[in-house]
Amino acid sequence: MLETAPQPGFTDPAIQSQAAFRAVMDAMARPGRIYKAPELITAPAPMNPVAAMIALTLVDFDTPVWLDHGLAQSEDLNRFLAFHTGAPVTSDKTEAAFAFFANPQKLGDIANFALGTDTYPDRSTTLILQVEALTNASGETLKGPGIETERRLGVAPLQPDFWQMAAANAALYPRGIDIIFCTATELACLPRSTRIKQGS
Amino acid sequence: MSLDTLSSEPPAYNFAYLDEQTKRMIRRAILKGIAIPGYQVPFASREMPMPYGWGTGGMQVTAAVIGPEDTLKVIDQGSDDTTNAVAIRRFFDRTAGVAMTTHTAEATVIQTRHRIPEEKLTDNQVLVFQVPIPEPLRFLEPRETETRKMHALSEYGLMHVKLYEDIARHGHIATSYAYPVMVEGRYVMDPSPTPKFDNPKMHKMAALQLFGAGREKRIYALPPHTEVVSLDFEDHPFSVQDWPDTACAMCGAEQVYFDEVILDDKGGRMFVCSDSDYCEARQAEGHFGAAHAHHQEAAE
Numbered sequence: 001m002l003e004t005a006p007q008p009g010f011t012d013p014a015i016q017s018q019a020a021f022r023a024v025m026d027a028m029a030r031p032g033r034i035y036k037a038p039e040l041i042t043a044p045a046p047m048n049p050v051a052a053m054i055a056l057t058l059v060d061f062d063t064p065v066w067l068d069h070g071l072a073q074s075e076d077l078n079r080f081l082a083f084h085t086g087a088p089v090t091s092d093k094t095e096a097a098f099a100f101f102a103n104p105q106k107l108g109d110i111a112n113f114a115l116g117t118d119t120y121p122d123r124s125t126t127l128i129l130q131v132e133a134l135t136n137a138s139g140e141t142l143k144g145p146g147i148e149t150e151r152r153l154g155v156a157p158l159q160p161d162f163w164q165m166a167a168a169n170a171a172l173y174p175r176g177i178d179i180i181f182c183t184a185t186e187l188a189c190l191p192r193s194t195r196i197k198q199g200s
Numbered sequence: 201m202s203l204d205t206l207s208s209e210p211p212a213y214n215f216a217y218l219d220e221q222t223k224r225m226i227r228r229a230i231l232k233g234i235a236i237p238g239y240q241v242p243f244a245s246r247e248m249p250m251p252y253g254w255g256t257g258g259m260q261v262t263a264a265v266i267g268p269e270d271t272l273k274v275i276d277q278g279s280d281d282t283t284n285a286v287a288i289r290r291f292f293d294r295t296a297g298v299a300m301t302t303h304t305a306e307a308t309v310i311q312t313r314h315r316i317p318e319e320k321l322t323d324n325q326v327l328v329f330q331v332p333i334p335e336p337l338r339f340l341e342p343r344e345t346e347t348r349k350m351h352a353l354s355e356y357g358l359m360h361v362k363l364y365e366d367i368a369r370h371g372h373i374a375t376s377y378a379y380p381v382m383v384e385g386r387y388v389m390d391p392s393p394t395p396k397f398d399n400p401k402m403h404k405m406a407a408l409q410l411f412g413a414g415r416e417k418r419i420y421a422l423p424p425h426t427e428v429v430s431l432d433f434e435d436h437p438f439s440v441q442d443w444p445d446t447a448c449a450m451c452g453a454e455q456v457y458f459d460e461v462i463l464d465d466k467g468g469r470m471f472v473c474s475d476s477d478y479c480e481a482r483q484a485e486g487h488f489g490a491a492h493a494h495h496q497e498a499a500e
Contacts, residue, residue, distance in 0.1 A: 015215060015267065018265075021265075024231065025231065025234065025408075028231050028234045028423075029423040029424060057224070058227060058231075063228070117352075120242075120348075121236055122233075122239065126231070144384075145384055145423040145425065146425060148404075148425045178231070191234065191235035
């Protein structure tokens with residue numbers, strides 16, 4: 001029996017999930033541009049409000065979810081996700097449709113997630129990374145679809161070799177994973193189609 | 201409450217008709233489509249309360265994208281007031297209750313059947329295309345297993361053979377609509393049966409372009425500023441339709457896409473803008489074409 005009821009999700013799911021999706025869609029279509037999250041969902045720690053918004057918007061019984069150590073440890077969070085999304089939690093990275101990281105400094109090798117196949121590149125994992133800060137003032141230079149000329153994106157904190165892994169991921173195009181960064185209030189995306197020019 | 205009042209109440213649909221699980225599934229497909237521009241993402245297309253072929257793919261995409269803050273415009277062959285546009289606008293009026301407009305600049309979501317508005321689209325707009333046959337290679341190779349492999353290998357020689365055969369037979373590339381494009385140098389994509397006149401507008405467009413094929417169960421996308429190149433040959437470069445010395449009979453516009461209107465059975469005809477909003481806006485600004493002058497003379 002539940003000792004405490006899970007925390008509430010959307011109060012008006014059709015309307016709020018639409019606003020949330022629209023922010024994610026706009027962000028995915030304009031890689032690196034930082035969007036304010038329209039809805040903030042209070043989820044059990046260590047999941048942040050924007051990651052929770054994304055989970056409740058995109059995840060359901062059709063999408064196996066992988067959780068990093070910190071998230072997987074939280075029984076409350078597991079209950080929260082089970083109650084609101086019904087998504088199966090998997091420990092098999094290649095099976096995950098979405099993978100959530102509370103600690104972006106411990107990603108391991110992101111190429112261990114599902115990368116899609118040449119015939120079905122869409123059968124890949126989308127990573128949701130909780131970070132502290134996003135900025136367009138400094139960081140890596142991004143180019144590609146959705147970016148008129150170039151756009152800079154700084155993300156902190158990250159595993160030190162993250163941008164090398166991201167560049168290797170982009171080189172797999174059209175295979176590869178897509179990444180959504182979220183702070184406690186904002187989000188930005190890095191789809192596989194984005195080319196990364198490393199620099200100061 | 202009597203049975204009469206109950207049955208006369210409008211049916212209580214979820215916002216924008218589709219249930220939330222269906223929207224999540226479509227939304228996930230849209231995100232994949234955006235991440236892989238030009239690649240056709242399979243999705244579990246639903247039955248809609250109108251037959252396949254009437255824009256059910258575009259409607260499902262619109263239903264998954266649209267919110268109460270949006271203003272919707274629907275066009276059918278450039279026009280806001282033809283059957284398909286009116287029916288789809290009414291559908292979203294009933295099921296989503298969003299604001300509607302015919303003015304291109306006021307719309308945040310534009311669902312279209314086979315035209316791109318003449319007015320330049322902006323960064324805060326989404327253009328949703330209704331697509332009958334999403335697979336550009338389908339009439340060259342009927343097997344899905346094979347076309348999928350051809351896309352995987354970026355093997356598009358067959359498409360160039362088709363365009364070459366056009367030249368061999370007609371002296372020029374005779375494909376005038378659904379003219380194949382190359383997206384970011386990777387995927388050959390069907391721009392839906394828009395006239396090739398509109399192909400250049402797709403290239404690096406500021407608005408997000410989404411494509412939905414309901415019967416064929418595919419969604420694909422072009423993020424803003426995506427490179428979209430119409431296939432051609434060095435010695436037979438791509439060109440768009442051109443009406444030399446022709447201006448719109450209503451608003452006098454040149455260099456737009458025209459509809460030919462037959463006026464009588466003696467060969468009388470006129471050309472008018474296919475984009476009805478563009479034409480009306482020009483007339484409101486005081487631009488008039490030959491037919492309008494003719495009307496005025498008749499009135500005098």
